Amino acid sequence: MWGGRFSKTLDDQFAQLNASFRFDWRLYDADIRGSIAYARALARAQVIRDAERDALIDGLVQVKQEFYNGTFTAQPSDEDIHTAVERRLGELVGSVAGKLHTGRSRNDQIATDTRLFTLDAIRNTQHAILNAQHALIEKSEQHLDVLMPGYTHLQRAQPILFAHWLMSYFWMFERDYARLTDCITRVSVLPLGSGALAGNALAIDREFLARELGFARVGENSIDAVSDRDFIAEFLFDAALLGVHLSRLGEDLVLYSSAEFGFVTMDDAYATGSSIMPQKKNPDAMELARGKAGRVIGDLVTLLTVLKGLPSSYDKDLQEDKEPLFDAVDTLGALLPVVAGVIRTMRVNADKMRAALDAAMLATDLADYLVRRGVPFREAHRLVGAAVKTAEARGVALADLSLDEYQKIAPEFGADVKTIFDFARSVASHEIGGGTGPNAVRAQIAQARAVMNRREQKAKKG
Ligand code: ARG
Numbered sequence: 001m002w003g004g005r006f007s008k009t010l011d012d013q014f015a016q017l018n019a020s021f022r023f024d025w026r027l028y029d030a031d032i033r034g035s036i037a038y039a040r041a042l043a044r045a046q047v048i049r050d051a052e053r054d055a056l057i058d059g060l061v062q063v064k065q066e067f068y069n070g071t072f073t074a075q076p077s078d079e080d081i082h083t084a085v086e087r088r089l090g091e092l093v094g095s096v097a098g099k100l101h102t103g104r105s106r107n108d109q110i111a112t113d114t115r116l117f118t119l120d121a122i123r124n125t126q127h128a129i130l131n132a133q134h135a136l137i138e139k140s141e142q143h144l145d146v147l148m149p150g151y152t153h154l155q156r157a158q159p160i161l162f163a164h165w166l167m168s169y170f171w172m173f174e175r176d177y178a179r180l181t182d183c184i185t186r187v188s189v190l191p192l193g194s195g196a197l198a199g200n201a202l203a204i205d206r207e208f209l210a211r212e213l214g215f216a217r218v219g220e221n222s223i224d225a226v227s228d229r230d231f232i233a234e235f236l237f238d239a240a241l242l243g244v245h246l247s248r249l250g251e252d253l254v255l256y257s258s259a260e261f262g263f264v265t266m267d268d269a270y271a272t273g274s275s276i277m278p279q280k281k282n283p284d285a286m287e288l289a290r291g292k293a294g295r296v297i298g299d300l301v302t303l304l305t306v307l308k309g310l311p312s313s314y315d316k317d318l319q320e321d322k323e324p325l326f327d328a329v330d331t332l333g334a335l336l337p338v339v340a341g342v343i344r345t346m347r348v349n350a351d352k353m354r355a356a357l358d359a360a361m362l363a364t365d366l367a368d369y370l371v372r373r374g375v376p377f378r379e380a381h382r383l384v385g386a387a388v389k390t391a392e393a394r395g396v397a398l399a400d401l402s403l404d405e406y407q408k409i410a411p412e413f414g415a416d417v418k419t420i421f422d423f424a425r426s427v428a429s430h431e432i433g434g435g436t437g438p439n440a441v442r443a444q445i446a447q448a449r450a451v452m453n454r455r456e457q458k459a460k461k462g
Helices: 012-018 021-044 050-069 081-099 106-142 162-187 206-213 222-227 230-256 284-307 316-345 350-355 359-372 377-394 403-409 415-420 423-428 438-461
Strands: 147-152 155-161
Touching (some): 021 050, 021 081, 021 206, 050 081, 081 106, 106 316, 147 162, 147 423, 155 423, 162 438, 284 316, 359 377, 359 415, 359 423, 377 403, 403 415, 415 423
16 A cells, blocks of 8 residues: 555564454445445546546445455455445456545545534434433323322432433433534534644535535535544544433432332343352343443543543544444443333332322421421421421321421411322422422423424434
8 A cells, every 4th residue: 555665564562562453344334335436526526537546436336245244354454444445346346446545645535434424323322312312201201190109318308209200311312412412513514624633625515415415505614634533532522421311210210119219120031040049130231321421421531531632633643533332322221122122121119109199298298387387497397397306206207296396396387288298299399490399390201201202303414
């Protein structure tokens, strides 16, 4: 490829280190799409004849087919996907293959390939997010009347609807989806036509190339274009944060499926047994949801560390961008459908959730009761705290203090104080936008469905 200037072949071990075909063969589709567009642009610029263009395109289509069928045979000399495709093209179409690389560098080529790959990856990840969101909505709708303890600091805090808890993850995924859409703006920029770093000297029509390849616009600076990997860093951040959300859902469900909680039961299809303890049923799927976040965060940190302090334009360090990108895409691609499956199939144990509600969780409601009778909230908080203390000292539940005892604590307490000790009433008193009241949660689900519809319409339009 550069033999002219060299008098020796590469050291074997260095060649191994230097080569990227082992992983970047996955860019074959993007690489060949880019080359077909480039062949067309060369013909339009009259650098090659139309017949040469057609021969190149026929050959490239054949190479792509070989990759697709799994019949492509790599040679030890195939350093990366670009050289592999060009070598095979030469075998298929002869010397005209040597014209394809005119004015192009692997620097603008790899940047183009990686952007095309990332655009596909974003679409696939978004599709998988939508599927998980559907699972959350469906499960919420199936269990709209189920109450559970809501936690802060992992301590019982206030009663909530199970659907409200579940939907909290919908909105995390909603932001993940939106972030990926926003990321597209900066991925969909064409580097091709930037050459090695100085631009293309053959009057290639870059706008044409952008249209052919589906890029929204053309990169403004050829130096930046061959070295910019911000779009991968952004994608990896979005992936890492999605991973963090999945890990939090994982932790909630690992806890909730333990015997101590028993709120949900994993379907057998998504749990594993133990090789030694016959009674065990382990929530491995959600443990992996929790654990895989670690590697995706690692992928982001890997790339940022590679980019830090690089001199401008292309450096071979940039070859280290691909494995973390692929790893994050593969990890999320494997994880999201499983998480959706877990949600769809898990059994919801409403009785266990209800049994975990205790009257102390209505202390805030009790304070609100006093507030409605004119007691300032701070004072009400203190008075209810005293009631909790009295109940604890007597070893009874907050609901089991007598009216007498309540009135001794605050004369504002009336006979209707007992109506406070009703978990469904408490939940129903939170009928505010974003609250856990049943109507508010129904409205929230309707809103979620509207968001999904809009997205699916948009995705259909392309
Ligand atoms: N395999 C290389 C990469 O992934 C392609 C670009 C190589 N460019 C070069 N001048 N050696 O970055």
